[in-house]
Amino acid sequence: MSEFTPMSRPQHLPARIAAALSLQIREGALKPGDRLPTELALTRSFAVSRTVVREAIAQLRNEGLIETRQGAGAFVIQRPARHIRLEDGRMEPHAFRDLFQLRLPLEIEAAGLAATHHGPEHLEQLDAALARMAAPEASGDDVMLGDLDFHRAIAAATGNAYFVQFLGAISDRILHTIIDSRARARPEEIGPQVEREHRALRAAIAARDPVAARDAMRAHMLGSAERVALRLQLYG
Structure with a gap:
């Protein structure tokens, strides 16, 4: 999996982290069945708090890209054909x-x-x-x-x-x-x-x-x- 870079305000927001992880999934760096890095690893990679990481994980779960398993972590699931994602970018x-x-x-x-x-x-x-x-x-x-x-x-x-x-x-x-x-x-x-x-x-x-x-x-x-x-x- 590719390395992530720390995010500075306002880019450290959970939606930005979710977009970065989603890109890894779409490009195949993270495949169905793969386990996402731990919360601790993601907080260090993105230089953000665990609260922000947890919100990003929740967004990916809501979008149907991952599932969380009690005590095991978050895992990539097969991407639904009807999944929707807009290209990320700054909103004017x-x-x-x-x-x-x-x-x-x-x-x-x-x-x-x-x-x-x-x-x-x-x-x-x-x-x-x-x-x-x-x-x-x-x-x-x-x-x-x-x-x-x-x-x-x-x-x-x-x-x-x-x-x-x-x-x-x-x-x-x-x-x-x-x-x-x-x-x-x-x-x-x-x-x-x-x-x-x-x-x-x-x-x-x-x-x-x-x-x-x-x-x-x-x-x-x-x-x-x-x-x-x-x-x-x-x-x-």
């Missing part, structure tokens, strides 16, 4: 509108399906993501990664693997919007607002109310767009 601010125009219908539908099909494990994942974001000792990275975790849990709760795969494919772009929105506002302002939106979503999903869940996601997406200075034009 003018592309935010394009991303939100795609996310708006996708995430609204995911919220409605999650309200209908979720299991108790998905509510546990939503609660874990909320706790990660709200923890008093949470770092900026913890808050942002918790935000991604929350949306991944909703995608998983749909019961439709395409939502999980597609969200994984655009998660790096979504992270750019989260970073930008938090750079524009003070944490004490944006934090409570985002938490209210997420908790409204969680409540609607838990109540198995797809209409309320869709409405809550619509409000959250519009709020997210406004936090990066976008006003989306809606139809209907």
Whole structure:
């Protein structure tokens, strides 16, 4: 397997590490059945924390590229024919509108399906993501990664693997919007607002109310767009 190079901010984010490992898989340096390097080895190779490595591993698992085995580590699995991955690259601010125009219908539908099909494990994942974001000792990275975790849990709760795969494919772009929105506002302002939106979503999903869940996601997406200075034009 090829050696990795340390990543400097902002490239040390989990999505970048996931992209580097995905490239190894796509190019055959890591083949189905191969074991990924240990967390310790990856933290040393990329010069990042274990928290960041674990998030990257979680993303690869959500994308269907690897599986984790208790006590054994993470292993490459046969790549699904329907796997989705966008070419990695820096996202320019003018592309935010394009991303939100795609996310708006996708995430609204995911919220409605999650309200209908979720299991108790998905509510546990939503609660874990909320706790990660709200923890008093949470770092900026913890808050942002918790935000991604929350949306991944909703995608998983749909019961439709395409939502999980597609969200994984655009998660790096979504992270750019989260970073930008938090750079524009003070944490004490944006934090409570985002938490209210997420908790409204969680409540609607838990109540198995797809209409309320869709409405809550619509409000959250519009709020997210406004936090990066976008006003989306809606139809209907």
